[in-house]
Amino acid sequence: MMHGLTDFVGSLWPEPLRLVLFLVAILSFVGLNAAYLVWVERKGAGRFQRRPGPTEVGWAGLLQPIADAAKLMSKQLIVPAGVDATLFRIAPLLMMSPALMSLAVIPWGRNLAACNLNVGLLMIFAFGSINVMAIMLGGWSSRNKYAIISAARVVSQNVAYEIPMLLVVITMIMVTGTMSLSEIVTQQAGAFWHWNFFRVWVNPLMPVTFLIFFTCMLAETNRAPFDMAEAESELVAGAYTEYSGMGFGVFFMAEYANILLGCALATVLFLGGWQSPIGHLLGDGQSTLGILIGVLWFFVKMYFLVFSVVWIRWTFPRTQFYGLLNLSWKILIPVSLVTLLLSSAMIKLFHQ
């Protein structure tokens, strides 16, 4: 019996080659997703408003993202006079790269992570804070007061939402007892009631914890209804006002890459990652076929969450800024503190 794809790949190629293979795969995966999530978003927006969305370019508008990319790339990259040109150019890259790096530790299937760190969760949140700085840099180096104001709002928003998010993640680390993402998924083996989402005997508030995580993920990735950074209907493009062409395009792609990362993380932490919700029907999860089916389950869960993100965007109007901060400081932080205390007490009392 073969012990998984990576062992197979590893037997053929040495470690550096395997890493390059994974990174190229991740880069192309993120690139494709960033492009086609825009298509999903536009199609979804259309369907939610009972119109068909893009239809003209390619079958069902499937070539639309390529047309968009060609348009953005053919545009001139304008660097306004008097800006800090270095920072201005670095900011989009700084926004994109943490998402790419964090995706390296996501286990797509059994043994299928580019880099199986035992502190993967820590690494993701360490890098996750960088994109706040990227937006701040982008706003600040644009030498545009509106961009700076918008960037400042993003910072206060992300700081506010990082707290409940981290509290939730600490709860999860206590419940699972590990920071390794593969280990967290392995613990959720079996049918769906083994998933962390349904682990109510450890913490009866587990579904609430998931909702807090998901809400914070929306706010961290600056998605509607928390899209203060780039409120396209009210501000011009918020912190990205001065960016043109592919500079703006990279910010745009980074937004989708971050959504992808957030949904992948939510899948790993709460929805059992690559584990099948109905147990193993084909293979035992160890064979190559089992691993591929696991990857399929991972994508099903992840894209369901991505769809929910689109669904939420086209359902709720944008919150006002104080509403946003009220939600975080008055509701999410107290509730996530309660879940933290409750689960630590329950672990101490019943599960030791």
Next chain:
Amino acid sequence: MKNSLKEIATGFNSLITGMRITIGQFFKPTVTVQYPHESLKMPERFRGHIELVRDPETGKAICFACKLCERACPSDCITVEGAKLEGAKKRSVTHYMLDFTKCSLCGSCVEACRDGAIRYSHEYNLASTRKEDYIMDLFKRLEDERLAAIARGEIIPTPAPVVAQASPPASSVVGQASSPAGSPGVPPGASAPAAPPATPPARGAQNRAAQAGEAASNQLAH
């Protein structure tokens, strides 16, 4: 504490309600019309630019160039010419130009017409970058439609009284099309060479038909 819990509960409930509604809309069919590929049928009383009305039997214009519409038009956009063709009882229109650049769609011409010979068209795809496109030859438009209708076999071509013997050169495309031997469904040009000029019995029948049409239009008018 109790209040804030209640607020959370009602707020969460309203979020769920909203998402349920949007997902319901998501799975319903779309309501938009993909305009260049498909378009809506205009309602019966849509007021587009004017057009000449065909006599349903002969397929020719009811209009006999009385010029009431030309006089009624406040912006002088209509030019009508008519002639009494040989053998016909009435004048008939030979030239009807509408300068749509000046038309304000007031409808005075349609009101002035006593015979119901002009009406509003349902045409609305009128965008153009050239002014000439708005100087419309409504008479030609009507003749084109008539020829198309003959080609489709919707109306049976009956030759105009003038055509045959009086002035063969004057029989233009219209005259050829309405040769008696031409069966419905045959394109007008095709039958013309083979068909002999109208014979007297046939002509009698045509005259009767023309008179019937005339009577119908008179009834319509009064």
